[in-house]
Amino acid sequence: MNGPEIHLTFAPELRLFAAPERRQGPTKAVTDGSSSLGHVVESMGVPLTEVGRLLVDGREMPVSHVPRAGETVEVCGVVRPQRVPGAPLRFLLDVHLGTLARRLRLLGVDAAYESEDIGDPGLATRSAAERRVLLSRDRGLLRRREIWAGAYVYSDRPDEQLRDVLGRFAPELAPWTRCTACNGPLRDADKQSVGARLEHGTQRTYDVFAQCADCQRVYWRGAHHARLEAIVDDALREFGDAAA
Template sequence: MHVVVRPAQQLWLFLPPRRRREEIVVPYDGSASLGHVVQSLGVPLTEVAPPAVDGAPSEVTRRPHEAAVIELEPPPRPQPLPDGARFLLDVHLGSLARRLRLLGVDTAYDNPADDDELVERAGRERRVLLTQDRGLLMRRTLRAGAYVRGHGADAQLADVLDRFAPPLAPWTRCSACNGELARVPKDEVVDLLEPGTRRCYERFSRCRTCGRVYWRGAHGRRLDAVVADALRTRPS
C-alpha cells in the first residue's frame, strides 16, 4: 500500500534531500492518520495548511485511502493569530526576541528554559512558540507554533513579520524583560545614570516591570534603521 504526497517547494527544506521533489510515493499501512503521514516526512503540521486529499480539503486526523494523492501547501500569509500576536521564542532566538520587543511585539524569552517548559508555557500563556527545532514543533501537546526561516536575526525578523503581520508599536517594550515602557522625567532616574548620560540626554523611559531605564543613545541610529525597515517592508 502507498500514498502519493505532493509537497509545495516551500516545504522542501523539511524533507531529506532524496525526497525533495514534486511527487513522493510513501509506503502506507492503512492505519496512520493524514497528520502522521505528513510528519513522518519531517514536515511539522504547524508548517502546512489543511492538506488536500484527491483535491478536497481533509482533516489531519482522518486516514487517507490507498493510493490517495495528498497535496501540501504552507499556511497562507499573513497567518491569522486567534489569541493575538503573542510569541514565545526558544533559547536559540535571543537576538530575534530583542528585535521583536524593539518593535513593541509581545515576546517572551527565557534563556534557560528546556523543551518541556517551552511547550507548557506556550500553552499556559496562549503564545505561539517560534523555533527552528522541527522536533519541538512536532510535540503533540504544543498548542501553536511556527518554524522561523532564515539565518541571522534580520532574516528571521523579516520572516516572522511576513508570516504573521503583528501590529507594531516601536519603543514601547523593554528589550530585557518584555515589560511595557513608560516615559519618566529625568529627575526621577538621574541617580541611575552615568555622568555622560546625564549631560547629554533629556528624554527617558523606564520599564514598568524591571525598572530598566532607556534613552536614545549612540546606538539609536542602528535601532532606528531596524524599526524603519520593519515598518517599510511589513505586508500591506
Template sequence: MERPEIYCEIAPDLRVFMASGRRGGQAALRTDGVSSLGHVVESLGIPLTEVGTLLVDGRPVAPGHVPADRERVSVLGVERPQPLPGPARFLLDVHLGTLARRLRLLGVDAAYENLDIGDPALAARSAAEQRVMLSRDRGLLRRREIWAGAYVYSHRPDEQVKDVLGRFAPPLAPWTRCTACNGLLERADKAQVHDRLHDGTQRSFDVYAQCADCGQVYWRGAHHARLEAIVAEALRDQAGRAGAAAESPS
C-alpha cells in the first residue's frame, strides 16, 4: 500500500532549521501513516518548541494529529510575546553563561548549570521547577519532559538577550539579582561587608548590595558604565515593544 503523501508549507522563521535543500519552505513528504504530525515536523529538523500553530487544510490541529494522504500542512512559528502558563522563569544550559548573567543583571529569574550535567537532568529540572529551558541544543529541546523550551538563535550575547526578551517579555527589575547565583540582592552597609572588600574599594565606595543567598557583594565599580548601557538598552527595547503593542489594533 502506498504511503500517504502530504504537502508542507514552513513559515520563513522556521526554515533555518531545515536542511539546505529544503529551505524554500515547501516540501512534499511521504509519511508512514502512523507517525504524528509533530514527529514529521521534528524529522525536518524543527524543534516543536519553535512551532506555534499547526494547520491542516486550514484548520488548527494538535501535534498528535496523524496526517492523511493529500493533506496540506502549514507550520507556523510561535507567537511573540509567547504566553507562558506561569511566571517567566528560565533554565540555561552550560553554553549560555553570558546570557544567564545578563538576564540576572536585568532582574530576570535565570537558573544556570555551569557543568554539563546531561540532557536528562536538565529536562528533569525544567519540569520540576517549571522553568523555560533555553538552549542551542535541538536534541535537548526535543525531550518531552521539559516544561517549556526555546531555541536561542544567535551565538552573540547581545542578540541572545534581545531574542529572549522579545519572545517572552519577562518583567525587568535591573540590579535586583546576583549575577553569580541568581539570588536576590539586599542593600548593605559598608560595615556589614567590610571583611569582603579590598582597602581601595572601601575608600572609594559607600553604596553596596549583597546577595542574600551566596553573600556576593556588589558596588559601582569600573565595569558599571558598560552594565548600565546593557540595562538601558534592554529598558528602551521593552518600552518600544510596549508602545508597539499599545498601537496595534486588537
C-alpha cells in the first residue's frame, strides 16, 4: 500500500490477533486510499466478527468508511452480552470444537457440530443457510463473507471455551433437554420402551430414562452424571440469569 497513513489503537482483547510489533499502543498503517476501514482492520489480522465500534477521531464509523490521511482509529471489541438479531440464537461449531459442542448441548443450547471436516466453504454455507453463529478458532474461516455470523473461540481449554461463549452470547439455558451426541431433543422414556437398548446391569440399577427423539440414544444418570452435573451447576450459577 502507498496511500494515506492512519493511526490505529486496538482494544486489549484484540491485540492477540495483531503482529507482535503492533500489539503495544497505537500503530501506524499505510492504506491504499480506496479500501474500507473494515478491510484495513482485517489486514492487521483482526476478524471483523470480533470488532465492535470503530471510532474515527472520536466518531463512530461503519466498516465501509474509507480512511483519510491522519485519521486516528480506535478499534473496540464486541460488547458483551452480544445480541444477534433476526433469528433464534443457534450455533455451528467446526470440527475442532467437539467437546464445547457437547457441553453446550448438555446445557440445552442449540449447537450443531460437524464431526467431519467439510471445509471452510461448507461451514460458511451452512452458517448462512441455517442462520447459525459459527464458532471457530480459525481466523481465516471467520473472515469468509458468506457466514451469517461468527465468533472466535479464544481458549483451547473446554472449560474456558464454555465460559467464553456463555458470557459473550448469554444463551437461554435448559439443561438435560438435548442429546449431546446429535443435538436432538430429549423426551422422558419408560424402562419398558427402551429396555432393548440397555445392558442388563443398567436395567436392574436405573429406573429414570430419557431418549433422543432424533437418534434414539438413551440417557440415564450413570457413572459420569456427577461430573456432568457439576458442569451444569457451575454454568447455572454463573450464567443462569444472563438471558433474562
